[in-house]
Amino acid sequence: MSELTSDAALSYADELLRFGLAEGKVRGVAVSVDGSWQTAGAHHDYPPAVAQLLGQCVAAALALVATLKFNGRLIMQFRGDGPVKLLVVQARSDLTYRVTAQWTDALNATDLNQTLQTLLGLNAASPGHLALTLEPDEGTRYQSLVPIEGKSVASALEGYFQQSEQLPTRLVLVADGTRAVGILIQQVPGEGGTPMVRAANAEAVFDHLSIMMDTLLTQKGLVEVQATPVPTLLHRLFHQDTLVLTQVNSVGFFCGCSREGVGIMLRSLGRDELNAALRDSDVPGYVSVRCEFCGAKYAYDAVDVEHLLQPHSFAPRDDIRH
Numbered sequence: 001m002s003e004l005t006s007d008a009a010l011s012y013a014d015e016l017l018r019f020g021l022a023e024g025k026v027r028g029v030a031v032s033v034d035g036s037w038q039t040a041g042a043h044h045d046y047p048p049a050v051a052q053l054l055g056q057c058v059a060a061a062l063a064l065v066a067t068l069k070f071n072g073r074l075i076m077q078f079r080g081d082g083p084v085k086l087l088v089v090q091a092r093s094d095l096t097y098r099v100t101a102q103w104t105d106a107l108n109a110t111d112l113n114q115t116l117q118t119l120l121g122l123n124a125a126s127p128g129h130l131a132l133t134l135e136p137d138e139g140t141r142y143q144s145l146v147p148i149e150g151k152s153v154a155s156a157l158e159g160y161f162q163q164s165e166q167l168p169t170r171l172v173l174v175a176d177g178t179r180a181v182g183i184l185i186q187q188v189p190g191e192g193g194t195p196m197v198r199a200a201n202a203e204a205v206f207d208h209l210s211i212m213m214d215t216l217l218t219q220k221g222l223v224e225v226q227a228t229p230v231p232t233l234l235h236r237l238f239h240q241d242t243l244v245l246t247q248v249n250s251v252g253f254f255c256g257c258s259r260e261g262v263g264i265m266l267r268s269l270g271r272d273e274l275n276a277a278l279r280d281s282d283v284p285g286y287v288s289v290r291c292e293f294c295g296a297k298y299a300y301d302a303v304d305v306e307h308l309l310q311p312h313s314f315a316p317r318d319d320i321r322h
């Protein structure tokens with residue numbers, strides 16, 4: 001039954017695997033985002049270069065949120081001033097995510113496989129920034145903002161970890177419009193959160209595993225990552241490094257926008273702006289809002305707008321979704 005062993009015969013799972021390596025000295029996360037990534041992109045018509053970068057950000061954000069011990073949301077944002085302006089991924093600790101991006105008409109199909117610097121228009125005068133925000137369900141929001149360094153999403157994030165967390169971290173990220181794959185390995189923090197620098201040969205072990213990750217960064221290797229289920233990929237890479245799968249979870253696209261949430265946003269605009277929106281709307285007589293994450297449309301007529309502007313009144317009405 002050769003078709004059962006052929007990768008081409010498999011549909012890829014939307015799954016996240018946690019694993020340990022080298023007798024627990026290194027931890028890792030591998031993530032495959034397939035059908036849900038196609039769903040996330042369905043309303044957006046992303047140019048290939050945007051799908052490539054944004055998919056890499058999705059894989060990275062899910063891998064990172066899986067390394068954190070908290071309940072809440074991680075927001076990863078790359079901002080520049082090139083053909084691509086903005087990449088945003090919000091990943092929750094339950095491994096759901098949503099995305100949005102902004103780009104200009106200057107972007108076209110030939111921009112595929114350009115460096116992150118070129119696509120985001122980064123240079124010494126305009127370094128752009130990478131923002132990582134943690135929003136725990138309970139507790140204080142935390143944001144760190146760093147200039148973008150590195151030619152890829154993966155190297156920019158590795159640089160961030162080097163500076164801020166001081167946890168040696170390696171990432172391989174591959175994506176197109178149909179599938180995103182990420183593999184992250186990270187040295188396990190020792191007591192007090194510091195790396196296990198004192199553990200015998202910990203650095204050498206991590207260096208060895210990094211070299212294994214590097215083997216994926218050739219043209220052929222990247223194609224292999226894109227076309228291989230992650231359990232197979234991990235086995236090929238790390239079968240000699242005491243690979244132990246510790247947990248498998250599914251990942252999925254979930255927006256969470258609502259008519260009430262959009263209403264709260266509209267109310268904050270104030271009466272004058274809402275009246276202007278009613279007057280100038282594409283659909284006369286309605287303020288219409290399209291969710292930038294999932295494409296859901298919400299429409300409010302003059303009566304709804306008046307209702308929103310009343311203090312403390314948020315009686316739900318059925319969503320208008322298209």
Ligand SMILES: [Zn+2]
Pocket residue numbers: 255256257291292293294295296
């Ligand atoms: Zn939405």
